[in-house]
Amino acid sequence: MIVNPAPTRTAPKGMRIALRVWRQANATTRGRLVNYQLDDVSPDMSFLEMLDVLNETLIKKGEEPVDFESDCREGICGSCGLMIDGRAHGPLAGTTTCQLHMRTYRDGDEIVIEPWRAEAFPILKDLSVDRSAFDRIIVAGGFVSVNTGAAPDANAVLVPKGDADLAMDAAACIACGACVAQCKNASAALFTGAKVSHLSLLPQGGPERGRRAIRMVQQMDAEGFGSCSNEGECEAVCPKQISIGTIARMNREFTRAALDGAS
């Protein structure tokens, strides 16, 4: 973990921050970086609150506000996701964009803000991208079948503690897309690996195990994500610090299923 530098505020006024923000009207037009200057940024603001302030000033001036996504603003939903100075979710490890605070920056800093860039994540507007490719990977196999009817006994299916822990670690994925954004190949291997691992480790969903691996990987490929070069940049920027061990597990699951002839 990076230790946040202490705020270096001497004057009562807030920080002056120069922003270079990617502006793009819609999916089909060309975008560009636009410069903005904020003169009173509180170190206590979150990064997104800083953008809210920017948008208020833009709206007051009659300009189009910067489009960006957020929902929970507490690091659990995965909606927010910005490329901040060339790093997914900014400079801090294990942190979503919404959990990044302006105290990380110093008076006079310049910050470049771009959207996730991947062929499979088309830019919708400004900093918002369409991540529905992830949804389609889930639809392709990221589920387990259960019998409906009477509730089963809670402890009827035993799960080894080690497997439960590994599955839980993988299940922490919030599908924010930082792994894709940071990867030089725009690979979705960490996302898909986390989902495949999460479900393949548990006895529930066992019947779909091989088919799941095949279909999720094929959907991932069909969406146009790249392959994994094992640089581990994804794990390093993942706000949930999901291990590239999940990618290795997916590779095993996929190869095994292909050998088994699953479909």
Added chain:
Amino acid sequence: MALESRAVPTGRTTPYSPRPFPTADGAVARRAYAVSTIGTKVILAVTGLALFLFLPIHLVGNLLLLVGSDTFNRYARSLESIPVLVPVAEVGLLALFVIHASKAVLNFLANRRARGSNYAAKRPATGGASRKTWASASMIVSGITIGVFVPVHLLQMKFGAYYPVTLDGAPARDLYRLVRELFHDPFVVAFYVFCMVVVGAHIYHGFASAFQSLGAYHPRYAPLVLLLGRGLGVVIGAGFLALPLVMYAAR
């Protein structure tokens, strides 16, 4: 995000259509595996590791150059005298080389397409989990350099001048003299030194990367495999690189 696919005007967003792995036909299934992102990396890993295995053997043999002319020539002749070994190894290495290189280039191009537009600013991650190095970032460059080096190297050595010599009363090829004469030229020495740094760099990332591609990951041993691969890259690179330097110095 909504679960139904939204129509977007640009981008690769294919509508959701489950593609069953076509297993009715074995050949089709094998092809589907081989062209998938994971299958591609598994093929790269298997061929890469197999190519890698040749290097320590080659290095140890070459180090006999430092022992002396007769020892090296005798070693070369005894290798040749083992029936079928050399031709089989040559065909095998050539096949591995062609598969590895062509898959690697196709994979590189597909990965470039996957990014789409480039970032205005891009930096390596700050978290400790990253294995990104100058070596990992330049695998395609080091790979293509090896792809150029190997044919040049074969033309110079295997298909180079044939100096006859009599060794232990029998005729042999004086490979020692060939190597010594080649490494008299400072440009040849510089070319070899550069290429051996590049080979070392390729292994520096490639060795551990291959284990990861093959799904061999363990939280305790993965860092050791990474370290081992980096060590092998340095040792093998340095070992090969020492030969031209030593032979040039002793000319």
